[in-house]
Amino acid sequence: MHHDTTPEEDRADRPEPRRILARSGFGAAEPLFAADLRTSTDPEQAREVVASHASRLWTEATRTGTDPVDDRPLYWARLVLRARLRTWTPSFDLSEEDHSELLHLFESTSRGIADLHFPPGERWIRLVVTGFDPFHLDTDVECSNPSGAAALDLNGWTFPVGERTAVVRTAVFPVRWADFDAGVVEEALAGQYGAADAVLTLSRGRPERFDLEVWNGVWRGGGRDNLGVSRTERAPVPGAGAPEWTRSSLPLERILGAATGRHEVVANTEVSEVPAAGGGPVPRSEGPSPGSAARRGGGGDYLSNEVAYRNTLLRDRAGSQIPAGHVHLPGTARPEEHTAALAQVRAIVAAVAGESP
Template sequence: DRAQGRGPATGDLSRGDDRPLYWARLALSRELRAWTPRFDLDDRRREALHSALETASRGQSDIHHPGHRTKRVLVTGFDPFTLDRDVRIGNPSGATALALDGTLVQTPDGPARIETVVFPVRWADFAEGVVERALARHLPHLDLFTTVSQGRQGRFDVERTNGAWRGGFADNENASSTGLVPVADPATQPQWTSTTLPYRQLTEADTGRFPVYDNTEVTEIPAGGTQPVTRPDGPTPGSAARAGGGGDYLSNEIAYRVTLLRDRLRLPDLPGGHLHTPVLQFGAENTNPQTGTVTDPDFERNRADIVGQVRELVRTAVTATG
């Protein structure tokens, strides 16, 4: 409601800011872990309450699409991350999820309703199947999906290929994980999955001030090889993944997991893939984490422009696949 302009907005931050939700969830989690109620609350029940807080506050339990006369679109975002580096950081994909949830975009084929979900930046949650639990039952009923995360400075990327590899970068628990992406039925797990988003239309359309690229680069260990090689035009036959177009962090992993889920559910005609947004930057005079302010006009403008362009990219994708 705050992000979409409904009701009061207390505090000093603009409505579109995703960080208050993240901060509130952390505070609520802390209170819940320390809570000593008058009734008995064992570890199992406390963990169930914490799970309810996590799923409800991320929109994972209220994905509701209308009937078939309206196109059905699902968009995912992420929490802020690398907060040890700069505690002020936000995530434009999380802000996009708040701004677009439950909204309509108009296309030549009629309206499309967007439902959104936010995911944590934690390796363990992904290994435990948080993505599949939230999305598996919805994918067969969608007309389009895109996972979204923060990528490079000054550009959008439509990631053509996703890799089955974790590169080990520390998550929001300062935990690291390196190796094959852990999924159900690993015996049938592919090294690579591919986007089915209309990447040519997305790169050619005028959707906003940031350029949009069709990113085909991957890093692989070629068949019979031992060392990683970066390929500008996608993987070669029989290679082992070391980074998808979206890298080897959780942005690549969510793209890999959802497109693998699409393929395992035998939905070859469902358009879906991953979209990397530009990095959300503060103004030039506000780059010091120790002395800078928590927001500034450039930061808010950049976030609003990114969110608006994601909306237009979704509209373009639905129109192209209509």
């Protein structure tokens, strides 16, 4: 049973990622993981090893007090450990299916997805916030994603809202079409409708501004992901009758009033559509026209738009009224550049919490 590493995992062997890992202390994770895998004697023990090491990565990455907040050590360490797990030859029989399950367990646990649980009781306002991995690594292998940094910064944050206390749980999504095809967004967020009071997805956007994306489209426009894969099609969301468009239910006015700071915050209603009458795609500044087909949501036609679409579709299918929607953060690329934006993200999250029922 031989498994080749992925192009994304191979990138982690370059000198720059290795330097990031060595400087951060996350480089120590690999030999410890390898040693524990080697001593595993059956599938159950292997599961425990994978879960505990993945959980440790997430716990270490979300510990408060790191300044600036850096999402890159978690990203690169996850890939290094996953490559190790992918190419591991156990001393016992392990089926293909069990091996795939171990890889999935490692992903969901090291991304915070397995940890999106809230304390019970009426006094809590429960907020889910998600970010993304770094991407465009072929042009800038040392780049950071401010939305991933925000997720690490916010996890476990509590703050008072009137008589109640808001509590934030976060997760970080991969920049890979295949994981979206396989349902990573639904795995993370479907169970939150009925549990959470708001679900906010974040990603890295344009320079110097926040975009509150009002409309999300079902169309994928061909962008290349972290595996070098491109997709141009309707997103293959589960269930029948997926609409062309979904809409944010975030309290836009409240956010615009509260989240002032260094960066401008804009409610973005622009889309690109094929009108009901046909023809080529046309831009519309005020959102889609009736019967149109999506070509770009406010957040474009890449995975940012798609996480926004899938999340708000889950909300609609659950018949939920809670605030849900997407925010594009200013497009900074280094941890020390994110600081002003991260402060404004906290203001945005607090404004969303104030709107909760």
